[in-house]
Amino acid sequence: MVSDAESAPVFAKPPVTLREVAAAAGVSVATASKALNGQGRMTAETRERIRETARHLGFRPNSLAQSLxxxxxxxVGLLTNDTYGRFSLPLMAGVSDALVDKGVSVFLCNVEDDQRLGQLHVEAMLDKRVDGIIATGKRIDRHLPxxxxxxRIPVVYAFTQPDPGAVGLVSDDAGGARLAVEHFLRLGRRRIAHVTGPASFAVVHARAEAWRDxxxxxxxAVGEPLLGAWSEGWGHEAVEKVFGQAGREGWPDAVFCGNDQIARGVIDALRERGIRVPDDVGVIGFDNWEIVAEATRPPLTSVDMNLASLGREAGLALLSLVDGQPAAPGIRKLPCRLVVRQSCGSPPG
Amino acid sequence: MVSDAESAPVFAKPPVTLREVAAAAGVSVATASKALNGQGRMTAETRERIRETARHLGFRPNSLAQSLxxxxxxxVGLLTNDTYGRFSLPLMAGVSDALVDKGVSVFLCNVEDDQRLGQLHVEAMLDKRVDGIIATGKRIDRHLPxxxxxxRIPVVYAFTQPDPGAVGLVSDDAGGARLAVEHFLRLGRRRIAHVTGPASFAVVHARAEAWRDxxxxxxxAVGEPLLGAWSEGWGHEAVEKVFGQAGREGWPDAVFCGNDQIARGVIDALRERGIRVPDDVGVIGFDNWEIVAEATRPPLTSVDMNLASLGREAGLALLSLVDGQPAAPGIRKLPCRLVVRQSCGSPPG
DNA sequence: GCGGCTTGGGAAAAGGTTTTCTCAAAGGGA
DNA sequence: TCCCTTTGAGAAAACCTTTTCCCAAGCCGC
Known part of the structure; x- marks a missing residue:
């Protein structure tokens, strides 16, 4: 089909410049620029002729020159220390999604937990004159390194601890927990246990408090939440602690779990003890990590933090900051939503 | 500590330019440039004086101007359609990791499976004059949209289907499968089943063929692989098919699974049937998705595709292409490695 | 016919850096 | 003392686009 000469990857051919367009159309670069940008005054036909020439030549303005x-x-730059994690991903997708339509590209910077790497990335971004930075991480209550x-550029924090006076966006964990517990109540459940992660996480307390409230x-009646690890194994252990003792009548009829992995462990352990989900006990998880939530038996009802929306909001917030709109500093909490599957049963009706 | 005036976020102060450095040092911009870049000829003291001035002023060259x-x-741009998936992530981390030290930043572009979005991102990157593009995806046997x-810039494909004549890097799935099966053999297992994903995936055939070989x-004796979905549910089903019938003597003593989710389903189903892992049956997964592999009981031995290395290699390959080194086109396969946990038992000795 | 206004379009500066060319002064050899 | 070479440093062009002025021609009213 194509000749050898053409199919060989020749990367040399330089892009066409405005100067060439102007020459081809027989005008000055100034006029050409104005024609293409809808600026200045000229006859309609001149403008159209220049535009046609540009189209024909495949002209695309050099962003570097424009930026300069x-x-x-x-x-913009997106800084994260959660490269392998599942939180940054939907968030990044949301950011990218909100910005691509406005012609804004996103530098992805994985800083791990390495100060040097963080410094390196930030300087590279500053040198490249990013308009702003979005910082995100794997924990809502930790700073990036x-x-x-x-x-001298705006910064928005999403799903990570903001600096004082900065703009921060996080999920409303307490609200999410309320969603879960109130769902149980609507279904007639009354003895609702809470199995969650380690005390060192701020979200553990936020969710537990909402549960209690x-x-x-x-x-x-309000008991103590069961704190442990964010793992399936802890889910198993917790079931043993709670359901391993006493008479059936003291058992909870619902377990609200701090994440989906714990919930998965809880469901598996309950099944192994012959306790039926959702008939005997309802279970709700947190994070709505689909690949886990859909694989539990039965599929897991879970609180979704709407991370993609969070990312979109962060992108838009940064953009308006870049445009000089003064944004209210402080932490803004975005609502969660409950994704209902089959681990809680139906209302008694 | 700081005054109000200082703590207010004022983004206005512009970066210091070479011109200012030159003025402060009492030389021309040309000399300043040469001093900082180790070019040109001047007395050592002039050079050092300029450098000191630049350091003192916090001068950082404007990348935009340099690039122009x-x-x-x-x-460089990183194109992916696997934003939510677990394959792109380690890969992206590897790319970023390989490039950050050379001062190269990475544009993250999530194109989903949307042609328009892909076009949009590619044009934005071209306009921004990226030096090259890395294309990656969630499937080795599909093109990006x-x-x-x-x-007119170099492209490297990693973990996605390359265009003919291009440079492509993928994992050696056949080699990975060999690793798994040979591990079983070393442990004395002889009846090795293979439960894997849908026939529409090229890797399914590559791995099955290696297993057979x-x-x-x-x-x-060689049987047929069991093709199904990439899910835990299919792992359950497959166990039923294989272990649900006939006499114990016909049962496999090992199951090589096409991914970790299937393996997880297999292990759970075996346990539920009272078949012990690894005593009665050994299980190996694929992908080494740690969060799954470590949560199975017992923890799952799995084939790791070394995606971070793949990403690093892709980054380096692109860089050498950008530097004008002619790279051999075609697909390069990078070896997998076996991560041994406890689902296969120890050698008989 | 002339001053002023509008119209259509160009010249040039700006943005920040690199690089090539040029030039003046100094030094050395005869 | 004169010529040639080296040394040290600056001027200016180049990269590509946008924008601000500026200018010439044509038109109006008087």
Whole structure:
């Protein structure tokens, strides 16, 4: 089909410049620029002729030159230390999604937990004149290993601990927990246990407190949450602790879990003890990690933190900051939603 | 500590330019440039004085201006349609890791399976004068929804189907399968079943063929692989099919699974039937998805595709292409490795 | 016929850096 | 003392686009 000469990968042919377009159309570069940008005054036919020439030549303006002039690169940096994790991913997709339509590209910077790497990435981004930075991480209550508090460009924090005075977006964990517990209550469940992660996580306390609050508001007995690891194994252990003792009548009829892996462990352990889910006990997880939630038997009802939306919001917030809109500093909490599957049963009706 | 005036986020202060450094040092910009880049001729003290001035002023060259001039942006694009998946992540980390030290930043572009989005991202990257593009995806045997075959910049394909004549890096799935089966053989297992994904995936055939070959080479009976879905559920089903019938003597003593989720389903189903892992049956998975492999009971031995290395290699390959080194086109397969946990038992000795 | 206004379009600067060319001064040999 | 070479450093072009001025021609009213 194509000749050898053409099929050989020749990367040399340089892109066509505005100067060439102008020459081909018989005008000056100034006029050409104005024609293409809808600026300046000229006859309609001149404008159209230039546009046609540009189209024909496949002209695309050099972003580098534009950025240099406008002092705006249409580029932002996304800093994360959660490269392998499942939190950053939907979040990044949301950011990218919100920005691509506005012609903004995203530099992905994985800083691990390495100060040096963080420094390196931030300097590279600054040198490349990013318009702003979004910082994200695997924990809502930890800082990235890098100081962004004194940059000359705007910074938005999403799903990570913001610096004081900065704009931060996080999930409303307490609200998410309420969603779960109130769902149980609507289904007629009354003895609702809470099995969650380690005390060192802020979200553990936020969710536990909300769990406690809802129970109190409804005049129900409140116990202590069971703190452990974020793992299936801890789910098993917890079931042993709670269901391994005493008479059946003291058992919970619902377990609200701090994440989906714990919930998975809980469900498996319950099944192994012959306790039926959802008939005897309802279970709700957190994170709505689909690949886990859909594989449990029965599929797991779970709280979704809407991370993609969080990412989109973060992208838009950064953009408006870049445009000079003063954003209200402080932490904004975005609502979670409950994804109902089959681990809680149906209302008694 | 800091005054209000200082703590207010003022983004205005522009970066210091070479011109300012030159003025402060009492030389021309040309001399300043040469001093900082180790070019040109001047007295050692002049050079050092300029460098000191630059350091003191916190001068950092504007990458945009440099790129414009050098026609080299130290920026590459990473195209993927696997934003939520677990394959792209380690791969992206590897790419970023290989490039950050060379001052190269990575644009992350999530194209989903959307042609329009792909086009949009590619054009944005081209406009921003990326030096090259790495294409990656969730399947080794599918193209991204975008044509990269005729760009004027180098492209490397990693873990996705390359265009003919391009440079492609993939995992050696056959080699990985051999690793697994040979591990079983070393442990004295002789009746090795293979439960894997749908026939529409090329890797399914590559791995199954390697499985078959190793068995043949060792003079063992070869059956048909069991094709199904990439899910835990299919793992359960498969166990039922294989272990649900006939006498114990016909049962396999090992199951090689096409991914870790299937393996997890297999292990759970075996346990539920009272068949012990690894005593009665050994199990090996594929992907080494740690969060799954470590949560199975017992923890799962699995084939790791070394995706981070794949990413690093892809990054380096692209860089050498950008530097004008002609790389051998075609698909290069990178070896897998076996991560041994406890689902296969110990050698008989 | 002339001053002023509009219209269509160009020249040039700006943005920050690199690189090539040029040039003046100094030094050395005869 | 004169010529040639080396040394040290600056001027200017180049990269590509945008934008601000500026200018010439044509038109209006008077």
């Amino acid at each position: 002039l406008r002092k705006r690169s249409f580029t 890098v100081d962004l508090s004194d940059l 809802v129970l109190k508001e409804n005049g129900l | 001039l050098r026609k080299r942006s130290f920026t 975008v044509d990269l075959s005729d760009l 190793v068995l043949k080479e060792n003079g063992l």
